Amino acid sequence: MKNTKEPFIHITRREGMPLWKGLLIRAAAVLIALILSDIVISAAAPRSQGFFGFFGALFSGAFGTERRIWLLFQDTFLLLGVAVALVVAFKMKFWNLGGNGQILMGCLACAICLKYLGGKLPDPLVWLIMLVASLAAGALWAVIPAIFKAFFNTNESLFTLMMNYIAMNLVAFFISYWYPNGTATMPPLTEGVLPPLGEGQMGKSLLPILLFAVVTAAIYLYLRFSKHGYEVALIGDSKNTARYAGINVKKVIIRTLILSGALCGLVGFVLTGSVNRMIHDTMDNNMGFTGIMVAWMGNLDPLIMAGVSFFINFLTRGMAQVCTKFGFTSEALSDTVVGLVYFFFIGCEFFIRYRVHFAGRQNKQRGEETPTPPEDGERKRAPLSKDAGEKEAN
Amino acid sequence: MDEYALQLQNISKYFGSVAANRNIDLTLRKGEILSLLGENGSGKTTLMNMISGIYYPDNGRIFVNGEEAHISSPQDAFRYKIGMVHQHFKLIDIFSAAQNIVLGTKGSGLARINEEVKAIAEKYGFEIDPKKKIYDMSVSEKQTVEIVKVLYRGADILILDEPTAVLTPQETEKLFLVMRAMKEDGKSIIIITHKLNEVMAISDRVAVLRKGEYIGCVDTADTDPASLTEMMVGEKITLNISRPEAHAERPLLEIRDLTVNSDEGSHAIEKLNFFIRGGEILGVAGIAGCGQRELCEAIAGLRKIESGGIYHEGESIVGLSPRAISARGVAMSFIPEDRLGMGLAPSMSVTDNMMLKNYQDHGYGIKPLPLSDEDTPEEAKKKNARNRFTEFLNRHCPFVDRKKARAEAERIIKELDIVTPSTETPVRRLSGGNVQKVLLGREILIEPNVLITAYPVRGLDINSSYLIYDILNRQKEAGTGILFIGEDLDVMLALCDKIMVLCHGKMMGVVHAEKTTKEQLGLMMAGALDLEEEKGKPMGVAKDTRIGEDQA
């Protein structure tokens, strides 16, 4: 009979981990990713500013001037708005991957209103119509896949993804229709755009910041305290149980996706109505996908998601400055570093959930996780040849 | 040392901080049948999984025929000639028996397989058709395939995990015959079970586990069910399930000619007729898949029926929404095999699960103003108007009222002795028994008049099981009509007043529990005895199995 080898490594699941420990591991993972990037970048850069210069540039890019700070918060809250929109669907385990398209449709609806109504109707009326149109357009883009999922059980990931491409091409179509002799760009519109809420950069950034802070709080309350939110959580947890509770699952799916799409449309409304005042086919800036990362890394909790969004934008803006200062003229580097951070963050989840054992340490007692062995352990470890005739043991 | 086919020394296995097995010593002699006895949750399956290579022990050593063995995969286990027949079969439905048997081995041609399989079958007394497809087979035939699979690979040590859970009494007898034949041939067998009478019938020795620890091992000849129970539970308990006298009340729920389809479109229930009286427990016996699940779902309003009628207190409830049916007092608690599949939301807290059925009625909690005689007509009118307004508000409140649900949760936690860190703990963190108590507790909270409960003690330890029986009996005494779907015939014979047997969706008969026998039930479950067709009235058949013109 062949002897088989003891397994060298085997893995057991952890029961749970104290919150601070998990946070520390995640923070450490991110830090390690950044340090690794730093080492490579400061070694290979055309104009290296040194190891600490990397972090200096990161912070300076994010916080260096007042304008930068406002822009950082503006981007944070826009991304958070998208992530919150997606969370509403994700809680129901409906994988809305169409954030980009829904944002673009909101942008497009807003642009159409601006182009045809701007200056012709009083501004507040135009704003109202723009808002409603953007919400409706985003909602429409989300509800079409939702209807198919509810009634025909089609795969919502694919469907919402495909809708992204349709939206992109619709936008390109409109631009080339409005500006046929151009290069698929359009100038910013001036009539009917949303006004700044103050002076300078702060005035421009306040609208997205305030609006999406309110939206985030509202959605948090909605999901946690309202009956709708309860139904969403229930369906996400167990569809059968939801049906048993008498919930019309189809209706709730459609209703929830209307909300999800409308919120993305709201982001589009702000992007076109206030920030850019025009539209192009990548105006979503991939927030539909980054928002998924924010939602997931934030554990579907709006407060944590705010922190994650802030960190991602900090990193992105900081890395742009690193590229500039270190003489890189390609910003693919920025994406690489952000990707590396994601990779380490996700990878450390493995160590949070599982514990790795190495062979040879098998018979040692393990620290804080073994409960105290029984006092009468002696009896149990006695050699076994004597069990013949053992009567009732107590 | 060579006496032992298998020897476990100081084996432990931990899942996180939970010790599934702790410091277990076990021996298996050559050519003996050893029962591994223990309640649900005592660690039997985990232990056997380590022997069969599915888990790797955290501590301890294993010796096979005197040599130390490292078993880190099922392949290793086979090399040591250990084979396990699991509770949940690992067969491929579209293959034939022979194909399943040779799966994973370096095989010879299929023609030779058929011969070899037939040879094994004849040696031990199995009946098996090697060419038959698995999906055409009954449960006991599938189990036979699993056993032959293991024998084909040359196993000398066999482990059978709860083999009789899915068998009728007759099939169980046949299995025992086969096991004795294998023993004669020198094989060593471990049978995992929690059924005491089977232990007494088949095994040479009994090893008892309790809460992950090894209690001891006795010769069967020297023991009895009471002592074994004491070893399993740790204290003397009475094994009696009380059965309070049933008052004969009017039928609360009537099922007439009910036909319900399964998900695949075939008839899960065909022309079923029965009724449930208040204050009575009607058991439903049948092998897995005989239509119990579809019956429950149809009554609760979760499944459309094809034809027939369901009447509650005289009114048809066909086509009503689950909420409406629930509002009439029809409660259902169905524990599926994975325990959390239906009726409970695993990631949500106890509180959130409590309000599953009534959250839509939650309001702001504004109480109406009481009217008193001293009110002038003016004041009364004002109060009425205000009450109508608050009622309107309450009815259209968009928020859930967790305070109310929390109070309900605390109530059932106390009444049913549920062990949970708090009302906000996610339900999936509770142990199996407590989960089932939450489910049953929630259903009872609405003070139902008809209670349908399926497998309420599935996987529970003895104490919890008896608590559940108590709850059911109390409901019965309060006048509730109970439909009890279960798998343990002994329990049903003790607890139920009447037992209805289903086979492939057809009713085989309704009998008085105290007048029938397990054998009779076994025959009905297998379809071999159909009391509906019998002329005259054989002993034990309940008189009022048909709905007659004479309703009480």
Added chain:
Amino acid sequence: MKKLLALGLAAAMTVTGACLLASCNEGSDDSITVGFIALHDDNSTYDKNFLDAIKAACAAKGIDEDHLIIKTNTPEDNTCYDKAADLVDQGCDVIFADSFGHEEFILQAAKDFPDVQFCHATGTLAHTAGVANHHNAFAHIYQGRYLAGVAAGMKLVEMYEANELEANNFDADGNIKIGYVGAYPYAEVVSGYTSFFLGAQSVVEEETDISVSMEVTYTSSWFNERAEREGANTLISRGAALISQHADSMGAPSACEKAGVPNVSYNGSTAASCPNTFIVSSYVNWEPYFEYMIDCVMNGEEIAADWTGTLATESVALTEFGAAAAEGTAEKVAEVRAQLESGELHVFDCSKFTVNGEHLTSYMADVDTDDNFTPDHEAIENGIFYESKHRSAPYFDVRIDGITELSES
């Protein structure tokens, strides 16, 4: 565990401290600071052309690396404004943006920051917007294209006389077919391919008794490698004997290299990656403009609202000829170049091309951009269409005979 925590905290504090120190040294002195906004980055031949030029110009003028701040990957939306404003915050004295769609936002920035100079390539608004610190620049690149066309024509003649052309390389009238991969169907691109065509046509008609015809396909993008490659392949399969392009990726040149079809490039030599098929590339050399721009700012002089570089200022240039170029190309090109510089030869000579069979005598071009693209300036004088005279950016968008646009995608 505690030790690890302590170590971690210490590390974090050290890093933060060092960072703060490191970021505190934005020196200031009397060198001017130049800001640059690029559409993509140096993976795009378009931007790389600009980036190389600005770095060279700054080096020539003694502006060190710390005073040249480059921001890449700037989309044509408000991000451009934000980056421009950020450059102003960092003390830039002059800011340059390189893509057409940046203009509106640069103009807005110019209005908001009147003390900083804003220069923009290919733009059209400076001469009408009336904002003193906003300027446009371009070059008579059509002349470069014409010369590149001459080189192409030489190659075509060589292939024709050596009987290397196949039946499908000729159109129904017996003319040699060539192909052009363009981005968008508007003036800058039309001007480019027409001048290229005219250059090729001049040589072929001179040396043989047949002519050329050209098919153009558009990709609707400045940078889309796949679309450009497919466009080139389509043209080749339709019989183009030679390909040129106005697109920023390596899609078309690499398709030509793979098919063995000669290629005339733009914005930089592709000789390294396409050794067998590269003939020549025309490009705008921005260094003269940048040096002019820096000089004006250093000396406090006004930058021209519309600056158009010429062959004389070396703003229009050709790269080295590749291995695929025909014999005698260098001499011929030099000869034609001299004629262009002296004014003896004009690219858009109306007698050399027809529109619907007629020679043009008058054409109203849309020079002052407005939403309705109303033509406002007479571009033809004395039988010559004067491109880039009324503003630096091209406005020749006439579709002449001999050129067919394949798809308006």
